Amino acid sequence: MKSVLPLTTVVLALIGVWYLAAALMNAQLQRDQFANAGRTDYSTQDLLGASLNMERPKLPAPHQVASELYKLVFATSPTSKRSLVYHGLITLEETLIGFAIGSALGIGLAVLIVSMRWLERSMMPWIVASQTVPIIALAPMIVVILNQFNVTGVAPKAVIAAYLSFFPVTVGMVKGFRSPDPLQLDLMRTYSATRAQTFMKLRAPASAPFFFASMKIGAAAALVGAVVAEVTKSEDGGLGARLLAGSYYGQTVQIWAALLAAAALSAALVGAIGFAGRLTQRRVALS
């Protein structure tokens, strides 16, 4: 209960700021619309009410986004191309496949880097460089290149999601595998443990807390990758495609609804990983 009050306060404050910003940003637009319609007798209250309920506002008000979300999530058939559930599932699929590939690649790279020191010096600069290229510039290239090899559909988007998600996993797991202190490593030496044994019995279990932290960042990054990929190739649908469609037609309410849906999806993924982490920790403590 203690965490509810501060959280509610923050949410209410954010919504308040949002309403204020919406009113301020839309007011001029609404005034122009009144002027175009020849209305001059409106009160401030009329202006405020109209500003918060425009069809294509600069910034939609929270209740507009909420009702749009409700309409597109619950009141629309999930098979409809307008449903956010339909598009959310497309994004989720790409994200999960990309995340699986990315985290496997990330862990694999971390294992290699920790086992062979020279690999860190030769590979780490490339791994870092790979993330300095803006993904929005790279995504269309990946789609085009993979298309040459007849790789289409979910795959190119999963690849882009993997491209973004492997990096935090690699960095986090390298740190995790190196987290044992010198004493714990010396202990393994006194047993003449092989490198593989030291890895399995010390480095791997010691990396568990880093594993779940890396997974959380990796999953969020995979979702960003999937959405960016969908913007690149919007005919297949997905939350990114809805963002793009919304911006084509100035449907700001739709953009914000898709945006919040993507945020909720990301939060759910990160939450699920956090839950798995706590479950593992509890099992270790109780077994």
Place this chain on the structure above:
Amino acid sequence: MDVAAAARLKPDDRRMPSAADATIEINGLSLRFDTADGPVQALSDVSLRVARGEFVSFIGPSGCGKTTLLRTVADLENPTEGLIRVNGMSPREARAKRAYGYVFQAPALYPWRSVARNIALPLEIMGFGKAEREARVAKGLELVNLSGFGKKYPWQLSGGMQQRASIARALSFDPDLLLMDEPFGALDEIVRDMLNQQLLRLWDVTGKTVLFVTHSIPEAVFLSTHIVVMSPRPGRIYDVIECNFPRDRALDIRETPEFLAIANRVRQGLREGHSYDG
């Protein structure tokens, strides 16, 4: 005859075991660390023999190289010069043959393993079967009075209990040699007394050879058959003092004149070896 007087020997005519029955033989050992501030002479021309079944304590101020000496015997450091034989082998061969158990200053238990599984760790690595592991873990827990605590996790145990678990872990694969680096340094006096008695009993029962690094004079005199007094800069052996109390000694020998005489000699050796003239 006064025990202290009998034990008082010049460093050059120390009573040492012959090379044949020495478990550990160290000859002209030197070790230099190359640090950012220039080379540091951690050990200089150290020679020592330890016979099977002895309990040898190393005492000296910080920086006298006692921990480094122990780590060199364990093949955790490489000597710059000199020779070490452990059971007639080089330290590397001895380590490969799992000739020793090492107890560190901190328990170094793995927090994700229960106490029993921590004790089983070396057994898993050395390929013991499951039944054999369980039997040895039960025996080890009993040896250090931790029966019933096998399922607990390290954080659920007191510091003294953790260190006892780490001793059980070092003994689980039954090495002849036990290397202990200030195992009780972080514990309070009362717990330390108790663990000293338990360690002595354990040494008596198992007949292991023990090398024991300590900061405490009473601890060294109470536990040892030989006390090696070391002095710093460069780390070297200043004196080796024999200490012939019966193997089943009790804590109250610490009040006897013999005990106090040896403790005095250790203290004097530490003071003389610590002079900064020049």
